[in-house]
Amino acid sequence: MGLIKEVLLLPFAPVRGSAWVMRELVREAERIHYDPAAIRAELARLEEQLDAGEITPEEFDRQEDELLDRLETATRASAAPDEWTT
Template identity: 45%
Template sequence: MILTSPAAPLRFVGWTAERVLEAAERDYYDLAAIRGMLTDAFRRFEAGEMSEEEFDGIEDQLLERLAEAERFHGLR
């Protein structure tokens, strides 16, 4: 126990980093959130709040992210 005590803070930092990464992945690959962003972008485009070019760029990015998220979740 005495030999592992000095490493405890390092293990805690590693554990914490893993939890942060897991939370970030959950947020980034959240299918519902990505679909919501697509819906919001379309709503803003329809309301005239963004140009077709802006919408196309955002849509392309979000569709790529959605496909990546589906692969992450094993859906593709």
């Protein structure tokens, strides 16, 4: 039965392969996006921009809140690693 199923589904192999690639790309993008070290580096870069006068304090606060939310999500996800790896 397995061989017949594989032969019948063979025309769909490129679609299945593409879906797998897309899942892997999304998984890697999420891993990078929620990497605590990367988030901390972005926070440091953001503070440097504020100190250099490249951004306003309001823009700093807005971006800092977004980064801290991501860091909190990453911290929670490290306690439950299957949160975004479905």
